[in-house]
Amino acid sequence: MKPPPAPSETDIRDPDLRAEMEQARGTPEFADVLRYLGTKQRMRDSGQIQPSQPRLNLDQIRDPDLLKRVEGIKPGDRIGEHSIRAAIDEQARRDQKAAYLAKLKPIARRRELVRDSLAEPFSDENRYFVHSVLATCGLPYKKPAEGQGEYLSEYGRSSLVVQAGYLKDPASGRMIKQGLPYGPKARLLMLHICTMALRQNTNEIEIADSMSAFIRELGFEVTGGARGTISQFKEQLHRLAASRMQIGLWKGDTTTTISTQPIEAFDVWLPTDPDQKMLWNTRLIMDEKFFRTLKVHALPVDMRTMRAFAHSAKQIDMVLWLFARLNQLEKPVPISWATLKTQFGRDIQSRDRKFRQSFSDDWKAIEEVFPKLRTRLTDNGILLHPGDGDVLLVPAKRVLPARK
Structure with missing residues (x-):
């Protein structure tokens, strides 16, 4: 041979x-x-032999779920070695993703994480609720001027009037003026309070153990001090608890005006130190009239999306507006720039051109999270598409039983 x-x-x-x-x-x-x-x-x-595989190194696996996946695999277990290699590859992918996220600014990082989470199936724990009038009319975007005690917002057939009120300070025993609620944190808190009430089917809500978890869930660190996140959320919770609201509903030939104080009783004064224990009851009672109208006019929201926009009151309002409008459409509907400015420019003293640029920037952030959204900006405004409701991943709300 x-x-x-x-x-x-x-x-x-x-x-x-x-x-x-x-x-x-x-x-x-x-x-x-x-x-x-x-x-x-x-x-x-010729296929007579296979290339040798690199030696497996379990030290390359660090994440607890991956370590659990390979736990108990014995040396020489060919099938088990495939699981180890898969875990090593997954750890490398996660490490690469973490390195990429570390280079992003906090807002961009939050959007990226939300986009990843939206790839997972929708679950009931992601379904939150807010009153539809609060979703479409909205609170002030920025801190109102000193002494401003009233705020009016209208959208379509709905109107909202918010009036500032007082709370009793447990430290001094004096009634303290709180001012109007405003900004993204006030909106997120109302989402939390409305959801707690509807999930528990009661207007008496315990918030002792849930507020810090809620702050973390939104992607904020729980920090103390005058400028910490606890102080910021506490201020908006106080303003909401003290405020009075009038909700106006117009049905063509009839109108309904509901005068209410959404938070009827408030027994919590959150500490500024995240490690400090509560020394009093942490309970709030939602006004019965507000609770009844909430059950009729609750708008379901995918809370995962709210995390992406938790820094911007205007972007939150834009997404809530989309949630409210898109599921009602049967055909494409154009919305003019003038209408959009009336809806989203009420707190912005700017020329039409500047508003369009600002709105376009906010819209790009929304498209970043919802790349399949067919609704598009046009020269004349925005064109809403009915099928986009499915893209927002919010199923129809569950009908709640009447309280006995």
Whole structure:
């Protein structure tokens, strides 16, 4: 039998074999090593043997869920080795993702995480609720001027009037003026309070153990101090608890005006130190009239999306407006720039051109989270598409039983 021809260096292609060849280069045994590696390369090419796999290193796996996945796999277990390699690959993918996220600014990082979470199936724990009038009319975007005690907002057939009120300070025993609720945190708190009431089917809500978890869930750190997140959420919770609201509903030939104080009783004064224990009851009671109208006019919201826009009151209002409008459409509906400015520019003293630019920037942030959204900006405003309601991932709300 004729022996195979002596291999050339170009015949050695697999990286591990070429590494061996380079290691032997310059030694007296180089020709013998080259023949051996050539034979090994031909056997691999013909399928007689498989390339050797790199040695498994369990130290490359750090995440608890991946470690649990490979727990108990014994050496020599071929099937188990596949699981270990899959876990190592997954850890490497996660590490690469973490390195990418670390380079992003906080807002961009939050959007990226939300986009990833939206790939997961919708679950009941993601379904939150807010009163539809609060969703479409909205609270002030920015802190109102000193002394401003009233705020009016209208949208379509709905109207909302908010009036500032007082709370009793447990430290001094004095009634303290709280001012009007405003900004993204007031909106997120109303989402939380409305959802707690509807989930428990009661207007008496315990918030002792849920507020810090809620702040973390939104992607905020729980921090103390005058500028910490606890102080910021506490201020808006106080303003909401003290405020009075009038909700106006117009049904063509009839109107209904509901005068209410959404939070009827308030027994919590949150500490500024995240480690400080509560020294009093942490309970609020939602006004019965507000609770009844909430059960009729509750708008379901996918809370995962709210995390992406938790820094911007205007973007929250835009997404809530989309939630409210898109599921009601039967055909595409154009909305003019003038209407959009009336809806989303009420707190912005700017020219039409500046408003369009500001709205366009906010819309890009929404498209970033919902890349499949067909609704598009046009030269004349925005064109809403009925099918986009499915893209927002919020199923129809569950009908709640009447309270006995």
